[in-house]
Amino acid sequence: MGDEDWEAEINPHMSSYVPIFEKDRYSSGENGDNFNRAPASSSEMDDGPSRRDHFMKSGFASGRNFGNRDAGESNKRDNTSTMGGFGVGKSFGNRGFSNSKFEDGDSSGFWRESSNDCEDNPTRNRGFSKRGGYRDGNNSEASGPYRRGGRGSFRGCRGGFGLGSPNNDLDPDECMQRTGGLFGSRRPALSGTGNGDTSQSRSGSGSERGGYKGLNEEVITDSGKNSWKSEAEGGESSDTQGPKVTYIPPPPPEDEDSIFAHYQTGINFDKYDTILVEVSGHDAPPAILTFEEANLCQTLNNNIAKAGYTKLTPVQKYSIPIILAGRDLMACAQTGSGKTAAFLLPILAHMMRDGITASRFKELQEPECIIVAPTRELVNQIYLEARKFSFGTCVRAVVIYGGTQLGHSIRQIVQGCNILCATPGRLMDIIGKEKIGLKQIKYLVLDEADRMLDMGFGPEMKKLISCPGMPSKEQRQTLMFSATFPEEIQRLAAEFLKSNYLFVAVGQVGGACRDVQQTVLQVGQFSKREKLVEILRNIGDERTMVFVETKKKADFIATFLCQEKISTTSIHGDREQREREQALGDFRYGKCPVLVATSVAARGLDIENVQHVINFDLPSTIDEYVHRIGRTGRCGNTGRAISFFDLESDNHLAQPLVKVLTDAQQDVPAWLEEIAFSTYIPGFSGSTRGNVFASVDTRKGKSTLNTAGFSSSQAPNPVDDESWD
Numbered sequence: 001m002g003d004e005d006w007e008a009e010i011n012p013h014m015s016s017y018v019p020i021f022e023k024d025r026y027s028s029g030e031n032g033d034n035f036n037r038a039p040a041s042s043s044e045m046d047d048g049p050s051r052r053d054h055f056m057k058s059g060f061a062s063g064r065n066f067g068n069r070d071a072g073e074s075n076k077r078d079n080t081s082t083m084g085g086f087g088v089g090k091s092f093g094n095r096g097f098s099n100s101k102f103e104d105g106d107s108s109g110f111w112r113e114s115s116n117d118c119e120d121n122p123t124r125n126r127g128f129s130k131r132g133g134y135r136d137g138n139n140s141e142a143s144g145p146y147r148r149g150g151r152g153s154f155r156g157c158r159g160g161f162g163l164g165s166p167n168n169d170l171d172p173d174e175c176m177q178r179t180g181g182l183f184g185s186r187r188p189a190l191s192g193t194g195n196g197d198t199s200q201s202r203s204g205s206g207s208e209r210g211g212y213k214g215l216n217e218e219v220i221t222d223s224g225k226n227s228w229k230s231e232a233e234g235g236e237s238s239d240t241q242g243p244k245v246t247y248i249p250p251p252p253p254e255d256e257d258s259i260f261a262h263y264q265t266g267i268n269f270d271k272y273d274t275i276l277v278e279v280s281g282h283d284a285p286p287a288i289l290t291f292e293e294a295n296l297c298q299t300l301n302n303n304i305a306k307a308g309y310t311k312l313t314p315v316q317k318y319s320i321p322i323i324l325a326g327r328d329l330m331a332c333a334q335t336g337s338g339k340t341a342a343f344l345l346p347i348l349a350h351m352m353r354d355g356i357t358a359s360r361f362k363e364l365q366e367p368e369c370i371i372v373a374p375t376r377e378l379v380n381q382i383y384l385e386a387r388k389f390s391f392g393t394c395v396r397a398v399v400i401y402g403g404t405q406l407g408h409s410i411r412q413i414v415q416g417c418n419i420l421c422a423t424p425g426r427l428m429d430i431i432g433k434e435k436i437g438l439k440q441i442k443y444l445v446l447d448e449a450d451r452m453l454d455m456g457f458g459p460e461m462k463k464l465i466s467c468p469g470m471p472s473k474e475q476r477q478t479l480m481f482s483a484t485f486p487e488e489i490q491r492l493a494a495e496f497l498k499s500n501y502l503f504v505a506v507g508q509v510g511g512a513c514r515d516v517q518q519t520v521l522q523v524g525q526f527s528k529r530e531k532l533v534e535i536l537r538n539i540g541d542e543r544t545m546v547f548v549e550t551k552k553k554a555d556f557i558a559t560f561l562c563q564e565k566i567s568t569t570s571i572h573g574d575r576e577q578r579e580r581e582q583a584l585g586d587f588r589y590g591k592c593p594v595l596v597a598t599s600v601a602a603r604g605l606d607i608e609n610v611q612h613v614i615n616f617d618l619p620s621t622i623d624e625y626v627h628r629i630g631r632t633g634r635c636g637n638t639g640r641a642i643s644f645f646d647l648e649s650d651n652h653l654a655q656p657l658v659k660v661l662t663d664a665q666q667d668v669p670a671w672l673e674e675i676a677f678s679t680y681i682p683g684f685s686g687s688t689r690g691n692v693f694a695s696v697d698t699r700k701g702k703s704t705l706n707t708a709g710f711s712s713s714q715a716p717n718p719v720d721d722e723s724w725d
């Protein structure tokens, strides 16, 4: 089977640009292997692909203070149902006008996009350097960071995107020929093996390239034609097809300072305590209030202290004792509120208590814990957290994910593996290759569980739990975490969990983080770019993520911003893994303050000091919106989210958006309320687009009618998955 969301099934010659500095760096080694280092170390702790943000910085502290919003609300510690005062949202209709200064810009300066998703316009005053770099009409290659960002950052731009008219679109095949020619001479220099081909994002047929594809996800076949390809038709495990992926991610730094580097909690961290928590299910153990109460071993406590954790977040207060008590758990808590540690710490505590044998080299490893998550960067992040908290213990965490050399994954595993962090496709591959046995599994964790169980990954997860050797749900502990949990997905999840699982809801299930100041602007399609530039110029150098709906648009907008001399990089499923990690690194470490991303970057990524999220395109579901804006305002820090609402295409989101804004006590523009009312359907129970999140544990029966009068939520529309592959 294939890999995870990030896996692009896209023609090799349509992969994205490689920034100049990357090329320079890679080409300095004979095979670029100064970057693609083999995992030579035998250290048990030294494997793992990529870097993490290691800066110690004070949190972003500007923005609104919601200090008094939750006043009087408090956690209770009932065993079965613990309620506080959160979520007393205003019903919509009672909001005034937004004072936004960005209301509905005009269309001047608009530069019309082709409706052709391929966006491969050949030329119009645009030429490209041999390496695919963007040149403007004056033939002057952009310099500095702009040059880097602009280097062919728009895939279609290799054939010339820029100001091309919609009628000038290249046929995808032609585009690929062009780009193939351009990149043919470049790629060998990047190869770790000298085979001249490092592309991890090849279209559908590659052994590791295509990876997992959910139903209806876009695939561009070798012939260059888009096609819809089900997971059964190809994917990562088809080793015989296509060129091998050779990318070996660099190991993360191993010094203690780097391992424990963290950013500061923000001014609103203490306000987490005022959020309502509801625990449902029978015989829930009481919450703990301090780390000491968890009674963890000394090494774990030391690691917690070194990580800078002094106080539990609500999801940790409730989840840790539940997991320590051996219960299955479905937990839903707002973005950036510490769900990762909420499952890692008790699992590690159990492992330490049970005295697992130190891992050692073995051809077949039998980990005690498997953690799956939907994107490569997210599993890598979870791995780094696991490595941090298991520091100084004999527990060995390993990460494997698609887009990297399979042999590298195997080498990491055979050195010893207690906790395996994996994307689904690579995990299934490794299981198929009998490098991982499942008999010892005691903990199965689904992070971003609603995503892991939806129609994209659900079948893969079902396969996982039915793999030979996998202990039955009665025999293992299954833990699910997310910030959103649509009802339908909750029902599916029950199949994975013991019937007496507990459900923890911190705040409103699916609610947005209140530390994010949300603004919705009415901006028509043709005014978006101008508005974006205006906003980014106002923002200055503050770290900003710009979400767009498609991979191609991500490149397009990134290139456009580079033209505007705004240092930008991009991340999406069509980029090679090395490029994605480079882009994320450039963003994390401040080389590029703007990251244009598809929804692949919407979930889980914990990047320090992201101060703004801009939804250039609104996503098609409200849950996706909640995850996207959750890239800012993390861990008690404040952030801002600005969303462009296009009357032509976003009306379906008006109702749930008003609901989310209201619940998070944000201003709701009058025009948005009007649209919400005009599109209001009594008894509305959700559609595949623009649905409203569930508000309770589904075992309680019908979901609670929320303040806006809607009730249910559904799995993401398959169409949305374009940006996830």
Ligand SMILES: Nc1ncnc2c1ncn2[C@@H]1O[C@H](COP(=O)(O)OP(=O)(O)OP(=O)(O)O)[C@@H](O)[C@H]1O
Residues within 6 Å of the ligand: 262, 263, 265, 308, 309, 310, 311, 312, 313, 316, 333, 334, 335, 336, 337, 338, 339, 340, 341, 482, 483, 603, 604, 605, 606, 630, 634, 635
């Ligand atoms: N108790 C704590 N004290 C201080 N920092 C914490 C604590 N718990 C978590 N953090 C930090 O908060 C940040 C966000 O945590 P994490 O990534 O686990 O959030 P999350 O709830 O999983 O978010 P998302 O829903 O976006 O995946 C991380 O940098 C983490 O190290």
